[in-house]
Amino acid sequence: MLAQLIALDWGTTSLRAYKLAAGGQVLEQRSLSSGIMQLPRTPRIINGQECTDGFELAFDEACGDWLDAQPDLPVIACGMVGSAQGWREAAYCDTPANVAHLGNSxxxxxxxxxxxxxxxxxxxxxxxxxxxxxxxxxxVLGVLQNLPVEQGADLLIGLPGSHSKWVEVADGCIVHFDTFMTGEIFAVLSEHSILGRTQQRGASFDGEAFDRGVQVALSADGEIGPLSTLFSARSLGLTGELSATAQPDYLSGLLIGHELSALANVQRRRRNNAPLPSVILIGNAQLCARYRRALDACGFAHVTLAENATERGLWQLAVAAGLITPTPSR
Amino acid sequence: MLAQLIALDWGTTSLRAYKLAAGGQVLEQRSLSSGIMQLPRTPRIINGQECTDGFELAFDEACGDWLDAQPDLPVIACGMVGSAQGWREAAYCDTPANVAHLGNSxxxxxxxxxxxxxxxxxxxxxxxxxxxxxxxxxxVLGVLQNLPVEQGADLLIGLPGSHSKWVEVADGCIVHFDTFMTGEIFAVLSEHSILGRTQQRGASFDGEAFDRGVQVALSADGEIGPLSTLFSARSLGLTGELSATAQPDYLSGLLIGHELSALANVQRRRRNNAPLPSVILIGNAQLCARYRRALDACGFAHVTLAENATERGLWQLAVAAGLITPTPSR
Known part of the structure; x- marks a missing residue:
C-alpha cells in the first residue's frame, strides 16, 4: 500500500514520525528522542552536502529512508518545532480556530x-x-473530526501533561482553553522542594494515597488552596499519618484534585450551573488514568479516552491544506 | 551592666545569639551561618576535650566567650535546633499554646x-x-507579651518566609495557624521551572509588576487558582505584555496575592463575614514590605510590623521556665 503523507509530532523532548496511507491509515511509526531541545549533533551527508544543522539531522533520521523510497511524499509537522526556538516559527492563530483555519496557515x-x-x-x-x-x-482537531455530531455539542477536551490544557469546542472550533502547570509543579516540588526530601518512590501506583490527596483538595480543608494544602504532604509525614512511599501519589492526587476542582467551578460558572460536560482525555495512558479517577471524584460523569489523536489531526490538516487528496478510509 | 540570659535563635541556615540583660535588654548580638544544616566541622578544644560535634562547635563559637566571662548564665534556644535533625528533639506542644505552657516544656x-x-x-x-x-x-509569644490588652482581641500574626505562617491568638494563646509554602514555591519555580527560563532579575523591586500579579490573583481571572494563573507569567511574556525583568516580581505578586486572597476568604468564613482582623507582621523587612502592599490590596486595613520578636519571646519563655528572675525593664 502506497504512503500518502509523512506526519511529524515534534515536541520539546521527542519526535514521533508516522507514514500514513489513504484515509490516514498508519503504515509505520517511529519514536525518536530528537525533540527540539535535544537535537542530534553528529554531522552527516544529506543530499551530497555535509550537514551539521540539528533540525535537518533529526528530520533525516526520522524519515530520510521513507523519502528515499517516495521522494514526492508531502510532509507535515506539529508541536514545538514551530515555536520561536523551533525549525521555523509558525505564528499562533487566534481562537476560534478550526481545521480549515489552521490548514490555511x-x-x-x-x-x-x-x-x-x-x-x-x-x-x-x-x-x-x-x-x-x-x-x-x-x-483536538484529530478528535473532533472523528466524533458523531451529537457528541460535539457539550464537550470538554482534556490534555494532561506538564502543562495540561482544557479545551472547549463548538462547531468544530477551539473556542476557549485553560492551562494548568500541574505536571511541572509536581515535578519541581518532588525534585527540588522540602517535600521531595521525605518522599520515597513506591514500586507501583498507590491508589489509596492518590484518592486521599484528591479528597483533601475537594474538601472544605481544600478551600484554602494548594499553596497551603501542599504542606500537608510534609506534616502528615511528621505525625506518622502518611508513609514516605505514599507521599508522591498523595501529592499527585492533591495537585490534580486542585486542578479539577478549579476546572469544575469554572465550568459550572460558565454554564450557569448546568450539568458538567462530557470529557475526552488525550495523552499518556497512565496519566489519563489518574485524571479519570479524579474527574470521577469531581462529578464529571462521562469520561472517555481518545486514541491516535495526533496522526488523525495531522492527516486532517494536510487534507485541509491541499497537500493530499482526501480518500475515504476503507 | 551584667547579662542575665543567653538567647539563641537557631534555625536551618543561621544561628543568632543574643546576650540579654534585665528586662530582656539586648547587650550584644551576633549572627552566624551555623544553622543546623551547615554546622562547623573544624575540631577544637572545648573544656579541655577535643570536640568534633557540630552543635557543640557552633554553640562554642556563638557564645563561648560570653560563658567564659559569666559561666552561670542560663541559655535558651528556639528553632530547628529542637527538631528531629537538631541537637536534641523537643517534642511539639499542642495548640492552644502559651508562654507558661511552652516555658514548662x-x-x-x-x-x-x-x-x-x-x-x-x-x-x-x-x-x-x-x-x-x-x-x-x-x-509570636514575643509580640503578644508586648501588646496592649485591647489589641490582642482581634488579631492575626503573619510570619512571611519560605513557609509563611498565619497565627490566630486568643487570651495570650496560639489557638490556630495555617501554613503556605509560597516562598519555597516561588524559589523552585524561579530556579527550576520553565518560568525561570525567561525571567531576568531586575536591579530593584518592580512594584508595578508586583501589584499587577496581586491584582490578577484577586480578580475574577484569579478564581481559577494559582496552578493555572502561574502560566500567565510565561504567556504574557510570549505576547510581549510582560518584560523579562518584570517577570520575577509579577510571579511574586501573583503567589502572595493567591496566598492572601485564600487567607482573607478563610478569615471571613471563620468570622461570619465580620471585618478582617488587624495584622502584625514579623520577619525580613523587604519581604514584610511586599506582604504589607498585598495585604492592603486584599482589604486588611490595619497592618503593623513587629520588631525584636524573637529575643523578646526567648526572654519571656526563660522567665516562665524560672531560668531567670523577672526584673522590669528600666
Missing part, C-alpha cells in the same frame, strides 16, 4: 533534501491572561 | 562546657491537615 521550511516541511501553527487565546498551545490543537 | 541538653541549653518546643495543631511550627511560636 501552515508555515513551510525547505529542507536540504528539497522537500518542504509544512508546520502547523499553535493557537493563541488573547485575553487579560493569554493562553497558548502548540501541538495540542492538532490533537 | 523546655527540653535540656548538657553541653561539653557543663552548661544546660534549654530548647523551646515547637507547636503542633492536630487536625485532618496537621500544622507545625518551630521558632515562629517564640516570635
Amino acid at each position: 501552515l508555515q513551510s521550511v525547505c529542507s536540504l533534501r528539497g522537500v518542504d516541511v509544512h508546520i502547523v501553527p499553535g493557537v493563541i487565546q488573547r485575553s487579560r491572561l493569554p493562553n497558548v498551545m502548540r501541538g495540542e490543537e492538532t490533537q | 523546655l527540653q535540656s541538653v548538657c553541653s561539653l562546657r557543663g552548661v544546660d541549653v534549654h530548647i523551646v518546643p515547637g507547636v503542633i495543631q492536630r487536625s485532618r491537615l496537621p500544622n507545625v511550627m518551630r521558632g515562629e511560636e517564640t516570635q
Whole structure:
C-alpha cells in the first residue's frame, strides 16, 4: 500500500514520525528522542552536502529512508518545532480556530533534501491572561473530526501533561482553553522542594494515597488552596499519618484534585450551573488514568479516552491544506 | 551592666545569639551561618576535650566567650535546633499554646562546657491537615507579651518566609495557624521551572509588576487558582505584555496575592463575614514590605510590623521556665 503523507509530532523532548496511507491509515511509526531541545549533533551527508544543522539531522533520521523510497511524499509537522526556538516559527492563530483555519496557515521550511516541511501553527487565546498551545490543537482537531455530531455539542477536551490544557469546542472550533502547570509543579516540588526530601518512590501506583490527596483538595480543608494544602504532604509525614512511599501519589492526587476542582467551578460558572460536560482525555495512558479517577471524584460523569489523536489531526490538516487528496478510509 | 540570659535563635541556615540583660535588654548580638544544616566541622578544644560535634562547635563559637566571662548564665534556644535533625528533639506542644505552657516544656541538653541549653518546643495543631511550627511560636509569644490588652482581641500574626505562617491568638494563646509554602514555591519555580527560563532579575523591586500579579490573583481571572494563573507569567511574556525583568516580581505578586486572597476568604468564613482582623507582621523587612502592599490590596486595613520578636519571646519563655528572675525593664 502506497504512503500518502509523512506526519511529524515534534515536541520539546521527542519526535514521533508516522507514514500514513489513504484515509490516514498508519503504515509505520517511529519514536525518536530528537525533540527540539535535544537535537542530534553528529554531522552527516544529506543530499551530497555535509550537514551539521540539528533540525535537518533529526528530520533525516526520522524519515530520510521513507523519502528515499517516495521522494514526492508531502510532509507535515506539529508541536514545538514551530515555536520561536523551533525549525521555523509558525505564528499562533487566534481562537476560534478550526481545521480549515489552521490548514490555511501552515508555515513551510525547505529542507536540504528539497522537500518542504509544512508546520502547523499553535493557537493563541488573547485575553487579560493569554493562553497558548502548540501541538495540542492538532490533537483536538484529530478528535473532533472523528466524533458523531451529537457528541460535539457539550464537550470538554482534556490534555494532561506538564502543562495540561482544557479545551472547549463548538462547531468544530477551539473556542476557549485553560492551562494548568500541574505536571511541572509536581515535578519541581518532588525534585527540588522540602517535600521531595521525605518522599520515597513506591514500586507501583498507590491508589489509596492518590484518592486521599484528591479528597483533601475537594474538601472544605481544600478551600484554602494548594499553596497551603501542599504542606500537608510534609506534616502528615511528621505525625506518622502518611508513609514516605505514599507521599508522591498523595501529592499527585492533591495537585490534580486542585486542578479539577478549579476546572469544575469554572465550568459550572460558565454554564450557569448546568450539568458538567462530557470529557475526552488525550495523552499518556497512565496519566489519563489518574485524571479519570479524579474527574470521577469531581462529578464529571462521562469520561472517555481518545486514541491516535495526533496522526488523525495531522492527516486532517494536510487534507485541509491541499497537500493530499482526501480518500475515504476503507 | 551584667547579662542575665543567653538567647539563641537557631534555625536551618543561621544561628543568632543574643546576650540579654534585665528586662530582656539586648547587650550584644551576633549572627552566624551555623544553622543546623551547615554546622562547623573544624575540631577544637572545648573544656579541655577535643570536640568534633557540630552543635557543640557552633554553640562554642556563638557564645563561648560570653560563658567564659559569666559561666552561670542560663541559655535558651528556639528553632530547628529542637527538631528531629537538631541537637536534641523537643517534642511539639499542642495548640492552644502559651508562654507558661511552652516555658514548662523546655527540653535540656548538657553541653561539653557543663552548661544546660534549654530548647523551646515547637507547636503542633492536630487536625485532618496537621500544622507545625518551630521558632515562629517564640516570635509570636514575643509580640503578644508586648501588646496592649485591647489589641490582642482581634488579631492575626503573619510570619512571611519560605513557609509563611498565619497565627490566630486568643487570651495570650496560639489557638490556630495555617501554613503556605509560597516562598519555597516561588524559589523552585524561579530556579527550576520553565518560568525561570525567561525571567531576568531586575536591579530593584518592580512594584508595578508586583501589584499587577496581586491584582490578577484577586480578580475574577484569579478564581481559577494559582496552578493555572502561574502560566500567565510565561504567556504574557510570549505576547510581549510582560518584560523579562518584570517577570520575577509579577510571579511574586501573583503567589502572595493567591496566598492572601485564600487567607482573607478563610478569615471571613471563620468570622461570619465580620471585618478582617488587624495584622502584625514579623520577619525580613523587604519581604514584610511586599506582604504589607498585598495585604492592603486584599482589604486588611490595619497592618503593623513587629520588631525584636524573637529575643523578646526567648526572654519571656526563660522567665516562665524560672531560668531567670523577672526584673522590669528600666
